[in-house]
Amino acid sequence: MSQPTVKYPRMDAHSPVLRELAALLGDRLTSSPAVLERHGQDESYHAPCLPDAVVFPESTGEVVGIVQICARHRAPMIPYGVGTSLEGNIAALRGGICLDMGRMNRVLEVNAEDMDTRVEAGVTRKQLNAHIKDSGLFFPVDPGADATIGGMTATCASGTTAVRYGTMRDNVLGVTAVLADGRVIRTGTRARKSAAGYDLTRLFVGSEGTLGVITEIGLKLYGVPQAISSAVCPFATLAGAVDTVIQTIQHGIPVARIELLDEVMMEGVNRYSKLTYPLLPTLFFEFHGTAASAAEQAQMVGEIAREHGAAEFQWALRPEDRSRLWQARHDTLYAGLALRPGSKALITDVCVPISRLAECILETRNDIEASGLIVPIVGHVGDGNFHLLVLVDPVDQAEIERAWKLNKRTVERALALGGTCTGEHGVGHGKIGFVEIEHGEAVTVMRQVKMALDPDNLMNPGKIFRQ
């Protein structure tokens, strides 16, 4: 089980790196314990790991200045959005300087005619969607949390809409990044496709801050569909729900969202969001299109669902009902935690080929029953991606060990089925061992790329692979 062990000596306020940063940033450098604490812990079960200081840059130029100072003094640098990562991705494993990107929160351009935008890294997805509300456009990638676009880019986030609109990998047009030596590069263009050399954009998407600090991101936007309809549909059995998903995908029906919540998760949702859904395995759907095509999709999916033991769709037709429905879905982490007050969640994130989804989920459910733990299941099942929220007492090491074993078995099963250990949460320091099993020699190539760009290993060290 990968847990941080190395504790580097802390810097004190007189250390040269902090003095130089203070000269550059004034009171936008802090080592206040409360701020350090907030920046050393994400939403995961991993133990906190605090940075020595937090800085709040306001421009790419300031990031360059910060990086140059840190590089000169060999201080680790950890970019930070809002801390919603789930694998310790922002833990300051070796101390160093946390770059909180929250003040770089300007939407720089909205090109409505081209359906694209350029934002600073600290813009959150809800802020972006509020900003473009009147343009008839929206940014679809939706991991649930109101994460920053920079953080979503760095971890290759996705979420409920990826089945239709893709992940961050598919929706980032380019980035501006500050490298470990202070150089600034701009990848990509505003063109929708390019074959102009190595795809550095995709190299930075999912690099988790280990190759540089992403300061700006170009994104695709989409026209708000003419018709949007959402529905909830309970099933007699978990197998019936999963098989409905598989057939929907195999038929190529372009659903915008198709989310599974098992009956344990539904109990949490009902309690947390004060709802009264049946306590059954349930699919949450959304359909986007013209009025005719959205209706056609719903009708086709409805037929498949009925064949698999579904009750009727419960439609949420008004925008406010839809919002309530998806808010309930997005609150599943908190709803899960509320099933066991005081717990933290170890969240698995496997993703498998769609044909193997039923066996993967059903065998995993047997493991859950054998484990004796409380483990709601929720997932972006249209992508073959699902999560176990393994609820653990964070101070009970034996229980964490049991949770970890369940995680490990689930990952091993997914890899055996041709899948991946992480569909969307990234590696952080929590999944390093799994990525080695999944990618073998290719991890060495990742490390070579990292070392070519960051030979002193200062950019978010200890993440993605052993260094």
Next chain:
Amino acid sequence: MSQPTVKYPRMDAHSPVLRELAALLGDRLTSSPAVLERHGQDESYHAPCLPDAVVFPESTGEVVGIVQICARHRAPMIPYGVGTSLEGNIAALRGGICLDMGRMNRVLEVNAEDMDTRVEAGVTRKQLNAHIKDSGLFFPVDPGADATIGGMTATCASGTTAVRYGTMRDNVLGVTAVLADGRVIRTGTRARKSAAGYDLTRLFVGSEGTLGVITEIGLKLYGVPQAISSAVCPFATLAGAVDTVIQTIQHGIPVARIELLDEVMMEGVNRYSKLTYPLLPTLFFEFHGTAASAAEQAQMVGEIAREHGAAEFQWALRPEDRSRLWQARHDTLYAGLALRPGSKALITDVCVPISRLAECILETRNDIEASGLIVPIVGHVGDGNFHLLVLVDPVDQAEIERAWKLNKRTVERALALGGTCTGEHGVGHGKIGFVEIEHGEAVTVMRQVKMALDPDNLMNPGKIFRQ
């Protein structure tokens, strides 16, 4: 104007590298002049540049053996598909060994339920589609030429269907590659999404053989749509045709193909394919979907087209009529060349944000008229991507210089509009200077990545960036 100048000393049959390769491969190593000639020239206007020998590996293991021998003797290695590249991507600028992947042409797996496949690099796209014909699936990426999947992956090919199905970047699930030191890596998984470390898959897509030899590729497949309809639609003006494209994209209508041919190109098409289309700027369309949604798309596009001065759609409803229509479109390179017998085409490949497409094409057309050259225009305009086929007498250096100037002006215009110098043909050695202008410091990062993986610069040297 970038032309190869360095001629390395040729190897003779007694050189150690050829002797060792012969021991490994027997008669699957050749230095016969006819074979060398065929492997030293792609379909571009660039001067031929022959390798010293061509090898025909039959397995990833044999590629490892070849790479180890070449690496030991510092012999350059150039992977080769069928030679349909357009920027000298396969030119043996420094001599060396050409790896013709044509015998690695097995379809290794077809997972119909997951809509994916795994093929060896030498499988061509038509071969793949013939192989899966009865599965109800197809592979959509269609650059026109019957290129190999390996070559299409290496150059990030796309073509007529990218507007709906994306480019190779979007459709490659993973690759097996042999690196410069003989290590074999396998990137990606069969899962539809992953955040498990750096996206090495996308790093290899578009790397043009400079990072290693791609030997196997995992690909997404798609269900053959229930309804497919194609139509041709002539316009009174070029502006009307382009504006129809822009509005179609801005309305988010999911056309499967939307291709522009100007009246010069239409004359070539009529002559070459013995057709009688009106000599007007023309859009070629294809609609995929359920019967209802394909009809709805056609109706919406029809309305937009009429507002922009279109005549009626001429429908090609039977499969054989559709094939004839798209064959004519795919033959545009040969149709263009037939407008001036004995010519070669310098083909531009810019791609711009869709809102700037009209000004980019119309201003470029003014340049064409000023140039006095014969230059049909054809393009994947739904992506903002179009090509000039600048027809040149390949031995008339002054004319090639004029063609090059037109190319340069077109690229400069596209970059100023936020676009790219190459939408889909790649860089080869023909666009190195343009990529430097487009990406600046980021090119240095590409070079660092290359040098980390291929420190002796043996993998297709002289491509993508100066080395």
